[in-house]
Amino acid sequence: MKKIVIVGGGISGLTSGIFAQKYGFESIVLEKNSVAGGECTGWDRQGSHIDGCVHWLTGTKKDTELYDLWCEVGALDGIDIINLDYYYMFEYDGKKICFYNDYNKLREELLSVSAEDSELIDEFISACKAVESIEMPTSKPMDMMSIIDMMKLGKKMMSGFGAMKKYSAVSCKEFAERFKSPILQKVFRSFMPDNYSISQVMFSYATIVSGNGGIPVGGSKAMAMRMADKYKSLGGQLRLNTSVDEIIIKDGKAVGVKLQNGDIIDADYVISACDANVTLQKLLRGKYVDKQLQPYYDDLENNPLQSNVLVAFAVDGDVSNLPISFIFDSEKYEIAGKTEDRVGMRVYSYDKSLVKNGKTTITSYISQNTQQFDYWKKLYENKEAYKAEKTRIAEEILKRILKHFPELEGRIKIIDVATPATYERYCGAYKGSWMSFMSTPKSKQSQGHNGKIDGIDNFQISGQWIYSPGGLPCAVATGKFAVQRICKAEKIKL
Ligand SMILES: Cc1cc2nc3c(=O)[nH]c(=O)nc-3n(C[C@H](O)[C@H](O)[C@H](O)COP(=O)(O)OP(=O)(O)OC[C@H]3O[C@@H](n4cnc5c(N)ncnc54)[C@H](O)[C@@H]3O)c2cc1C
Incomplete structure (x- = not known):
């Protein structure tokens, strides 16, 4: 053998x-x-479970x-799959915008923010529908496929490839700036860093809407x-x-x-x-x-890497009223040489098996690029300074969450912070990246x-x-x- x-x-x-x-x-x-x-x-930290991956x-x-x-x-042996109702919810300038996992509802929602952007809203939705046809072929690798296999694949995904090619050439910032509404501009710049192709947002969203991106x-x-x-x-x-x-x-x-x-x-x-x-x-x-x-x-620069700082919190009591995947604008704060003006939250109330001892975990992710990895890597050499900076950032985020959700006062505590240096230490992740080249x-x-x-x-x-x-x-x-x-x-x- x-x-x-x-x-x-x-x-x-x-x-x-x-x-x-x-x-x-x-x-x-x-x-x-x-x-x-x-x-x-x-x-696990302090009796709570922190889920570090599948969104x-x-x-x-x-x-x-x-x-x-x-x-x-x-x-997937013997378990249920959770399909959430929305991809992200935003609150910008006091207005809530929900990116429903349903094209018609999303259309209505975005039109209610800006009817004058109807053409671009429809263009986005059409592109998402088109890229739905793209599926990762997993039966065998491309180098083992016959010409007939390739032709079948091409035929199945033709409409998706066209949209993918078109929107791979458009950055998130460029696409967002086509909206007349400043709020929609902000929303479309919130999913991924500015220089990433908008096709990646379309592909992720389409995957979830089509019921192929559960948890x-x-x-x-x-x-x-x-x-x-x-x-x-x-x-x-x-x-x-x-x-x-x-x-x-x-x-x-x-x-x-x-x-x-x-x-x-x-x-x-x-x-x-x-x-x-x-x-x-x-x-x-x-x-x-x-x-x-x-x-x-x-x-x-043109094939960038994706990392983040993760701050995890445990919250006592019922949090079912909190949005699950939420981004809101906040007072500015500095992180690894960059200014942020938003806070993102993921509330794990949707999976009851992850609620431990009456506590629900909330994580906040702050996207980090390659230069920011270098910052964290250097800071990591000085363990005291590294720890202090992690604590400072966690407290900055906590302050902003409490300002937005004052009802959490006295019920929420910081339980952990991970940085790009953590991903490198734990898995050898190049530049702390937990995806490949974007x-x-x-x-x-x-x-x-x-x-x-x-x-x-x-x-x-x-x-x-x-x-x-x-x-x-x-x-x-x-x-x-x-x-x-x-x-x-x-x-x-x-
Ligand atoms: C915060 C976060 C959120 C994510 N969200 C999603 C998501 O929603 N959906 C999604 O599809 N993906 C997501 N990902 C990405 C996903 O986790 C990765 O794509 C995937 O797990 C990578 O798997 P891998 O086996 O290729 O590599 P790895 O997970 O890196 O596995 C490599 C293994 O090799 C081990 N190793 C390294 N060096 C050695 C050595 N010298 N000797 C022995 N062992 C070694 C490492 O310890 C590691 O266990 C997320 C990741 C993170 C961190």
Whole structure:
């Protein structure tokens, strides 16, 4: 029996493990942390649970390839899916605007703010409807598709591709500024940073409206644990607290890995499912250039990265009156060299299983870019200053939440703060980014990575980084694809 060693027990690595077992390989997943799941995780603080990932999971709609894949890896076993009523709610200049998960309701809502923007509102909604047809193909990787497979795919998604191409060339700021209403301008600049393509907002919103972006009950960590259980139930070996130091290459072929403790594990194939920069720079010692990814690393301005500061709060008592996904304008505050004038909140009251000891968790995310990562990384070297800055920011956010919701006075407390430096420390996330390279009008258009690094045989790279813009669907799909390519090399029928 041939053996596959998989580096990284995130969603991609667990998926590779599951498919390796299914196709008759011996496999081992090596994960440096004490829990599997990688960035798809949650953690407990002061008796409350903080969900650190899934805001929406693409692939929760039945009869899609991705849904079938999530089921195959056990991610959705025996749980319900929550579909929220709206994507975001905003309160700007005292006016509430709800981005309902229903095109007609959204249209009415936006028209009630600005009837003179009706044409652009309709254009946005039409584009969202068009991009709904785009689904991530997960049955096999593009490099294993026949011309007929490609033609079928093209036909199915034709209308979506047209809209995607058109709106990938338009930034969020540019699109927002076409609105006459200052409030709608602000709303459309709130979803993502200004330079990102508006197509990403359309795609995310359309996914949710179409019922394909629900939330698994129990949250992110529980989902990862179901996948880890599935892997183990198939006979896979999941080794936690096991950090890989190097991928061993002999005569141009991956033959195993060296662990941080010096142990060697031999393999017939190695799949590296951790952060791509960790794979290339640390595990492969910077000796190989990935021609497919390098252009992205070389131009971070046009292929930007996404991180955040997360502030988590626990609130006593009933909070069912609070909006679930809410952004409001606030007094200005400084964070990592940038001025913010908004606060975003996510209230986890929608999942009763996450309400612990009568307390509901609220998280507030403040988006951070690459330069801000550098700020946090430097600050992290001085632990006292780093801690003090985290506390200051948490208190600034808390003050603003209390001003907006005075009824929370005496019931809310800060329970944790994570920064871009946290994501790097925990998962090795390059520049603290928990997505891959995001799309801007000047981005390199991805042709789909083939999982290979020139000069290394019997090796696959997988994980969200090799499929822009990343996220859980890219992690699960690339994990499967890596094993399918190995099966092809071994002439195993899929
Ligand atoms: C705040 C936040 C919100 C998010 N929201 C969403 C969302 O709503 N929807 C969505 O689709 N996605 C979301 N994501 C993104 C999603 O979490 C990631 O895309 C996905 O989890 C990446 O999976 P992965 O397996 O590719 O990589 P990772 O999760 O990074 O897994 C890699 C694993 O490799 C391990 N590792 C690294 N180095 C080594 C080593 N040397 N030896 C052994 N192990 C190693 C790491 O510890 C990690 O466990 C969010 C992420 C965050 C942080």
